[in-house]
Amino acid sequence: MPLLVRIFTALVLGSLMSTTIAQAADVSPTITVGTQEVGLAGGYMIPQRLTDEHVTNQQGPVLMPSWMITITDPVGSGWYRGQVSIGAEVVYLQFREPILTHGIGFTPKIKYTFVGLDHIRPYLEFAGGPFWTDLAGNIPEESVEFNFVLSAGIGISWFITPQTSLNVGYRFQHISNAGIEYPNLGLNANLPFGGFSFYF
């Protein structure tokens, strides 16, 4: 089992062991303006080749530690009632295919969390920021190491205590250099992920 997957599994199991599933029934998270969230998510990158010119089959594990802060109380009514939070995330990618290389980025992100279901909270998130990878130059899609990573995704947070949630979701991820240098076809990927967050 890869080291990253083992570390991530240990962290998730550790957080689960520190709580009890029985608590979930009476959990009601109190997230207000100023509530901060520290999380760790991991997933696996699956290539999405959008055109015939995209030939690289890049894939590998992804690790995403993040910090967020809630900036609104719940707004709206009905199913779309929710809160906005902003923050930042570090994205680490380990490309196992086509060659073992790495990528790391820093992305501010914004998240809208639907609060209508109380302790089960779906969310939408968008993130984007600078990204460095040594895969570029070794593939036909990208030519320079400095790039940008953009991602949009959905997820669900399941609060197992008022301060802890387990998260699962899906992101679509795009990496390109914004036309700094050509070729710049970009790399696209599907990214299913799971993780946990602490709120304080």
Next chain:
Amino acid sequence: MTHQLFRWTLLGLVGLAVTTPGCSRWIDILPSSTVQQESIARLIPDDERVPFVMDGFRLAQNGAPQNPSTDMERRLLNIVQETHLFSTLVPLGRNASPLGDKVVTARITFDETIDPHPGESAWKGFIIGASMFLLSPVIDLDYDYATQASLELERWDGQLKRYEARSAGAVHYKLFGATPIMIDELKGRVTEACLNDLMAQLVQDTDLYMASSTPAPDSPIRTITVKARNPVAPPPAHSILPVSTAPAP
């Protein structure tokens, strides 16, 4: 060596200058609309003080009814206690029948108005994030809170008196200065200002709540509402019908 030390010191100072304002926050409490009255101090004999019985407590947020918390009720009772105007304070739902006939019944309503400026905050948050947080020290976020309290006191002889107070405040904060505690601080200060205002009005009417006092001749309300004061206590057999009285001479 000296150059490096100088460079790192300069970088540290610049970093400190950029991050410190980004963590700041401050609270503004607007002055009360009620005319401030001079505080009075007087000695009330123990046998002149009557019990204070909580009979109703309503809370609304932005017009929507909420469940009032026991903490809020305790806070109100504490501030009433500090006036030393009443002999005993009876919380909501407690049996007041053993206290005798002369009691003051209280009903309080809190109408809270909360404006967290969600749309504005979301846009500002987006701009701060898009700037890689570089704009966080210069963009303020706001959270407004106001409360209007209405305290209705009913004397043992049915005379009603209503006191009203309103207080408002706002917390202004930078993104990295945001914490849930600041909202509690804001609500706490605004509520305190509002309750102090109410109590300042209440103590002006000290004479009205002394056991030996008689109904004020110029009181606009002369209707005695007869009803069970407490659902626990059985209603007295002789006070079933509503009675209207003429103003005292």
